[in-house]
Amino acid sequence: MESLLELLEGIVRQGTLVSGTLSQRRRKEPDSYTKVLIKPIQLRQEIYIQFEYHYANKVAHENVLASEAGARMATLFEDTFRQGLIRTTSEEYQVLLSKKNKVSVLKKQTAAAKVNLTHNRKKQYVLEEGEPVPFLIELGIMNTDGKVLAKKYDKFRQINRFLEMIQDVLPNLPKDRTVTIVDFGCGKSYLTFALYHYLAVQQGMTLNVVGLDLKKDVIEHCQQLASRLDYNQLRFLVGDIADYNELKQVDMVVTLHACDTATDAALEKAVRWGASVILSVPCCQHELFKQVSNPALSPLLSHGILKERFSALATDAARAKLLEILGYRTQLLEFIDMEHTPKNILIRAVKGNVPGSVQDLITEYEQYRDFLHISPYLERACSDLLEPFRS
Ligand SMILES: C[S@@+](CC[C@H](N)C(=O)[O-])C[C@H]1O[C@@H](n2cnc3c(N)ncnc32)[C@H](O)[C@@H]1O
Numbered sequence: 323m324e325s326l327l328e329l330l331e332g333i334v335r336q337g338t339l340v341s342g343t344l345s346q347r348r349r350k351e352p353d354s355y356t357k358v359l360i361k362p363i364q365l366r367q368e369i370y371i372q373f374e375y376h377y378a379n380k381v382a383h384e385n386v387l388a389s390e391a392g393a394r395m396a397t398l399f400e401d402t403f404r405q406g407l408i409r410t411t412s413e414e415y416q417v418l419l420s421k422k423n424k425v426s427v428l429k430k431q432t433a434a435a436k437v438n439l440t441h442n443r444k445k446q447y448v449l450e451e452g453e454p455v456p457f458l459i460e461l462g463i464m465n466t467d468g469k470v471l472a473k474k475y476d477k478f479r480q481i482n483r484f485l486e487m488i489q490d491v492l493p494n495l496p497k498d499r500t501v502t503i504v505d506f507g508c509g510k511s512y513l514t515f516a517l518y519h520y521l522a523v524q525q526g527m528t529l530n531v532v533g534l535d536l537k538k539d540v541i542e543h544c545q546q547l548a549s550r551l552d553y554n555q556l557r558f559l560v561g562d563i564a565d566y567n568e569l570k571q572v573d574m575v576v577t578l579h580a581c582d583t584a585t586d587a588a589l590e591k592a593v594r595w596g597a598s599v600i601l602s603v604p605c606c607q608h609e610l611f612k613q614v615s616n617p618a619l620s621p622l623l624s625h626g627i628l629k630e631r632f633s634a635l636a637t638d639a640a641r642a643k644l645l646e647i648l649g650y651r652t653q654l655l656e657f658i659d660m661e662h663t664p665k666n667i668l669i670r671a672v673k674g675n676v677p678g679s680v681q682d683l684i685t686e687y688e689q690y691r692d693f694l695h696i697s698p699y700l701e702r703a704c705s706d707l708l709e710p711f712r713s
Pocket of ligand 1: 508534
């Protein structure tokens with residue numbers, strides 16, 4: 323084992339590792355990984371070795387410092403795998419371990435190969451092209467070989483961007499119980515299926531996910547798809563966001579491109595549930611367009627197109643400030659590049675300590691509101707929750 327460790331450390335140290343596969347588990351364990359793929363990657367100017375653990379229904383990645391990667395591979399051989407194939411720039415090493423851990427290594431010269439770090443400089447997606455994912459195949463985004471259809475590339479990117487946002491809020495979701503998530507205005511539910519795939523299939527979480535929308539035919543279609551995919555912790559319901567009263571407790575509310583004040587209805591629900599996480603991409607913010615006025619802003623508001631854009635931004639600013647007052651650390655993030663859709667602001671709100679005093683926040687909000695002469699839906703809907711904070 324000593325010489326295997328030296329060999330592996332040497333390969334990594336020389337920077338000649340191209341790829342590796344560790345397979346043939348000694349003991350079958352139902353919930354454990356069955357294979358590990360290895361490759362070098364570059365992250366922020368540093369070379370790491372990426373270990374890709376393949377489970378029955380998910381894949382997990384771990385990036386290990388190059389200086390520690392040889393030892394990690396050797397441990398995986400010693401404890402778990404009986405076979406490995408390590409490719410370098412000029413050789414191939416077939417590693418075999420007996421039941422008693424006697425190591426034999428067959429070395430073969432190969433045609434020159436390059437260490438491919440370029441692959442890793444490209445954007446690392448949560449869902450990678452080339453890995454067939456059942457829901458993406460069903461939705462016509464990739465084919466059965468995992469190739470993304472040219473016309474669906476923007477959608478694929480959007481799904482991945484959304485999953486990055488979900489990845490970021492994972493630490494804010496409970497780990498020891500079922501996580502309840504509602505997607506308000508789910509529509510065709512590309513992102514609902516993506517969220518389910520990532521959390522239930524890739525992360526192995528126990529979920530209760532509801533997708534709600536006004537459109538009966540769309541909901542029926544989504545429910546059929548969920549059944550075909552065996553996504554049995556995902557339900558679709560027909561209904562209006564404002565009337566949805568089925569659940570008592572919800573951990574995360576998602577509302578993506580729900581029209582105009584439907585977004586506010588969703589935010590109000592989320593706040594009343596005390597949801598830990600809210601992800602919202604507003605759309606068609608018409609409400610304030612009819613309200614906003616201030617002579618000092620007339621150079622801006624006298625142009626319809628500017629007034630429309632300003633009203634949309636003013637709406638989201640009001641929403642963000644109200645969420646802060648109501649106890650959410652709130653950020654506005656770019657959801658997807660402008661070239662793909664103008665509906666590109668995502669409100670990410672996480673329940674927790676908001677810096678500053680709530681009195682200051684409400685003063686700031688009220689000055690802003692009064693300056694624009696607006697009365698946003700979310701403030702009106704949450705007036706009872708806001709009342710205790712008003713002086
Ligand atoms: C633009 S689509 C977005 C669909 C999906 N969330 C997405 O981002 O791809 C907006 C959806 O919100 C739904 N919707 C609008 N107002 C709603 C309401 N009050 N209650 C439930 N759904 C609503 C519409 O029926 C529509 O399917």
